[in-house]
Amino acid sequence: MTRLLSCAGPTRKSEYTCSRFAYTPTSRSYARLGKIKLAIEHHQQQLKISREIGDRYGEGRALNNLGAAYSELGETDNANACFKQRLEIAQQIGDSRGQANAVMNLGLTTAKRGDHVSAMKFYEEALSLARGTDDYRTEANSQWNMALSLRILGDLSNSVESRC
Numbered sequence: 527m528t529r530l531l532s533c534a535g536p537t538r539k540s541e542y543t544c545s546r547f548a549y550t551p552t553s554r555s556y557a558r559l560g561k562i563k564l565a566i567e568h569h570q571q572q573l574k575i576s577r578e579i580g581d582r583y584g585e586g587r588a589l590n591n592l593g594a595a596y597s598e599l600g601e602t603d604n605a606n607a608c609f610k611q612r613l614e615i616a617q618q619i620g621d622s623r624g625q626a627n628a629v630m631n632l633g634l635t636t637a638k639r640g641d642h643v644s645a646m647k648f649y650e651e652a653l654s655l656a657r658g659t660d661d662y663r664t665e666a667n668s669q670w671n672m673a674l675s676l677r678i679l680g681d682l683s684n685s686v687e688s689r690c
């Protein structure tokens with residue numbers, strides 16, 4: 527309800543804020559329907575609006591969503607560029623959860639390229655960051671992704687419990 531009320535203001539910034547909030551669910555819906563290129567267009571609009579109104583948190587989220595869409599298309603270079611920008615913004619604004627999320631996503635794209643050893647380092651860093659913020663979702667995902675990488679590497683003797 528607060529978001530709706532803030533959209534009623536007559537300022538250009540409030541119009542942009544409302545537009546940015548409208549793009550996020552639309553983008554995710556397109557992605558879930560497999561219409562990744564349409565999702566990317568909407569994420570780019572969300573990013574543009576966030577930058578225009580100076581919403582660094584929104585900018586970081588848009589970059590994260592954009593990176594995820596690029597990753598879905600297999601465009602890991604574009605995805606990593608977005609995730610690195612997301613990480614930089616999260617560090618600048620003190621968004622520890624955003625940092626953990628960005629590092630996790632860098633690990634996922636690294637693993638997607640087949641470099642599971644390097645991906646493990648990202649997962650371990652994401653786990654450490656997540657534990658510092660009580661971000662249980664990223665903590666669990668970090669452990670899960672570490673287990674998957676260990677399995678792919680054939681390192682079944684090194685249990686996730688000993689790594690986590």
